[in-house]
Amino acid sequence: MTESKEWPLWEIFIRGQHGMSHRHVGSLHAPDAERAIKNARDVYTRRNEGTSIWVVEASSITASSPSDKGPLYEPSRDKVYRHPSFYDIPDDAGNM
Amino acid sequence: MTESPNPLFEFLLRQGDNALVLGHRTSEWCGVGPALEEDIALANTALDLIGQTQLWLGYAAEVEGKNRSANDLAFMRDAYDFRNILMLEVPNEDFGRTMVRQFLFDAFQVPWLSALRQSSDQRVSEIASKSVKEAQYHLERSAETVIALGDGTPESHARMQAALNYLWPYSGEMFGNDSTDQAMHEQGIAPLPQSLHKPWMQSVSNTLAQACLAVPEDPFAHSGGRTGFRHTEHLGHMLSTMQVLQRSYPGASW
Numbered sequence: 001m002t003e004s005k006e007w008p009l010w011e012i013f014i015r016g017q018h019g020m021s022h023r024h025v026g027s028l029h030a031p032d033a034e035r036a037i038k039n040a041r042d043v044y045t046r047r048n049e050g051t052s053i054w055v056v057e058a059s060s061i062t063a064s065s066p067s068d069k070g071p072l073y074e075p076s077r078d079k080v081y082r083h084p085s086f087y088d089i090p091d092d093a094g095n096m
Numbered sequence: 097m098t099e100s101p102n103p104l105f106e107f108l109l110r111q112g113d114n115a116l117v118l119g120h121r122t123s124e125w126c127g128v129g130p131a132l133e134e135d136i137a138l139a140n141t142a143l144d145l146i147g148q149t150q151l152w153l154g155y156a157a158e159v160e161g162k163n164r165s166a167n168d169l170a171f172m173r174d175a176y177d178f179r180n181i182l183m184l185e186v187p188n189e190d191f192g193r194t195m196v197r198q199f200l201f202d203a204f205q206v207p208w209l210s211a212l213r214q215s216s217d218q219r220v221s222e223i224a225s226k227s228v229k230e231a232q233y234h235l236e237r238s239a240e241t242v243i244a245l246g247d248g249t250p251e252s253h254a255r256m257q258a259a260l261n262y263l264w265p266y267s268g269e270m271f272g273n274d275s276t277d278q279a280m281h282e283q284g285i286a287p288l289p290q291s292l293h294k295p296w297m298q299s300v301s302n303t304l305a306q307a308c309l310a311v312p313e314d315p316f317a318h319s320g321g322r323t324g325f326r327h328t329e330h331l332g333h334m335l336s337t338m339q340v341l342q343r344s345y346p347g348a349s350w
Binding site: 007028029030031034035038039041042043046 | 131132133136137140233236237240244
């Protein structure tokens with residue numbers, strides 16, 4: 001395999017406000033993690049979107065495969081009792 | 097060259113024109129940067145500098161008191177009225193020279209703007225406080241790039257060394273010392289630029305050593321930009337592009 005001259009791809013996660021979780025916003029190229037954070041700052045926080053940036057090299061992410069969809073997700077489809085939707089909520093409790 | 101009757105106006109033009117000319121040069125990369133990420137980072141830097149220009153030249157226009165605006169100063173003056181240092185007006189050439197120039201300037205701007213925060217002039221202090229944060233980020237980025245490319249491939253190293261050799265004789269102008277500098281110093285508005293030369297030299301040498309780049313030894317320094325005495329041939333060409341719209345349609349707005 002020949003070594004690629006392209007910078008590796010990084011997935012970018014940004015936390016918008018304190019208390020919120022980091023959200024995937026996109027990806028970009030950078031030579032290393034430090035530079036990926038700077039590039040993310042320049043590409044994804046130009047309109048004051050962020051208070052915290054996480055970067056992770058895309059190749060480090062293990063993703064589920066679309067062909068596994070059946071065994072992974074279908075077994076939960078008929079297990080409606082896992083949803084907390086079978087309780088009578090007293091009016092006094094208000095919105096849950 | 098006629099002596100400016102108002103040294104504060106002269107000082108503010110130097111501040112504003114440095115930001116304006118480098119900002120315009122940097123904006124020339126928009127759409128043709130070496131990578132999408134660098135392209136947008138350069139555009140952000142250019143916008144920071146143009147924002148600083150608006151503040152400096154806006155204040156300059158008020159101080160002048162001749163009913164001119166920041167826009168008038170930016171777009172309706174000719175090359176000999178500009179007060180930027182020559183280093184900032186020479187062409188970008190390649191990404192290497194662009195980043196070496198940015199680095200040499202940023203390494204001056206960070207301590208310079210930090211010092212201006214203590215200015216006896218409140219407006220100067222406020223503009224410096226806002227600008228120094230941007231300059232700090234620019235410096236982080238430009239210093240990293242200089243190290244990465246200086247200590248990179250044989251080609252990137254050669255280009256960076258060539259850029260440094262070309263720009264070095266222009267860097268001395270940042271530390272000029274004339275009657276305007278003296279007046280600003282006496283009024284507590286700004287320190288003498290000269291007083292920053294030693295720390296600048298130290299921090300720049302440190303980064304250049306990490307970048308495996310040799311500091312040129314030639315002590316010759318070009319001058320003439322910050323006094324308006326003699327600009328390079330390049331400024332007029334740059335202004336003809338930058339000013340064409342306001343020159344063709346004076347007062348046009350959008």
